[in-house]
Amino acid sequence: MEQYKKIKLKPKKESSLKRFHPWVFSGAIASLPDNIEEGDVVEVYANDNTFLGVGHYQIGTIAVRILSFKQKEIDASFFEERLQEAYQMRESINLVRADNNTYRLVHGEGDMLAGLIIDIYGALAVVQAHSVGMHMSRHMIATALEAVLNNSIEHIYYKSEGTLPYKAPIDPEDSFLLGGKHDLTKVAIENNLK
Incomplete structure (x- = not known):
């Protein structure tokens, strides 16, 4: 499986994803990879490194649009x-x-x-x-x-x-x-x- 860039959330910001809401808002993100580009496929992790979902990164209020709550290759x-x-x-x-x-x-x-x-x-x-x-x-x-x-x-x-x-x-x-x-x-x- 392809290695995707990882986005980590701030503490206690994963609850909406655990309820399967498909958006990650920019204010919930603790850190972004240095070389991230708009449109990249990314994996999203809770602050404790628990996998939450995979989706497309974009610049703006909605920073990630989740495509799967399971680790999947987006191909x-x-x-x-x-x-x-x-x-x-x-x-x-x-x-x-x-x-x-x-x-x-x-x-x-x-x-x-x-x-x-x-x-x-x-x-x-x-x-x-x-x-x-x-x-x-x-x-x-x-x-x-x-x-x-x-x-x-x-x-x-x-x-x-x-x-x-x-x-x-x-x-x-x-x-x-x-x-x-x-x-x-x-x-x-x-x-x-x-």
């Missing part, structure tokens, strides 16, 4: 597993069906993918990153999305130019990760309405 298989869980949940509540191919597949923290939104419109998926870490993971996410939806997605549009932190040291650009502007004449259906 392509992680995203595929999380997207599969999100898809199965939408299937179980009958959102995915012939007369409804338009739905939100990923709703950030609710699907344990803090900082990520994915909407499905028929054969088009629209991916929005709300954190630098998710922005940096966009290609892994697109590959996982294709695998989970059994290649039923023909286009993946990355639309994060206006949703990423404005001070982030990146130059985001809305663009297609799969497919393109050609052949975008697919029909999206919501509750039998086209």
Whole structure:
């Protein structure tokens, strides 16, 4: 497993994480590694060195968005597993069906993918990153999305130019990760309405 940078919390600041709240606020952090960069995957530890979670670091009030409360590698298989869980949940509540191919597949923290939104419109998926870490993971996410939806997605549009932190040291650009502007004449259906 990859070695991630470690963030240690101040004493008695771990209670929200022990209740599975997916955010670490900057005021709870005792120390940061010297070479940490926005978007890095980090492990979070209590002041007594107890592991609490792994997530993306970002500059701001919400300093870490937790992706797992277990020690896991945040790689392509992680995203595929999380997207599969999100898809199965939408299937179980009958959102995915012939007369409804338009739905939100990923709703950030609710699907344990803090900082990520994915909407499905028929054969088009629209991916929005709300954190630098998710922005940096966009290609892994697109590959996982294709695998989970059994290649039923023909286009993946990355639309994060206006949703990423404005001070982030990146130059985001809305663009297609799969497919393109050609052949975008697919029909999206919501509750039998086209």
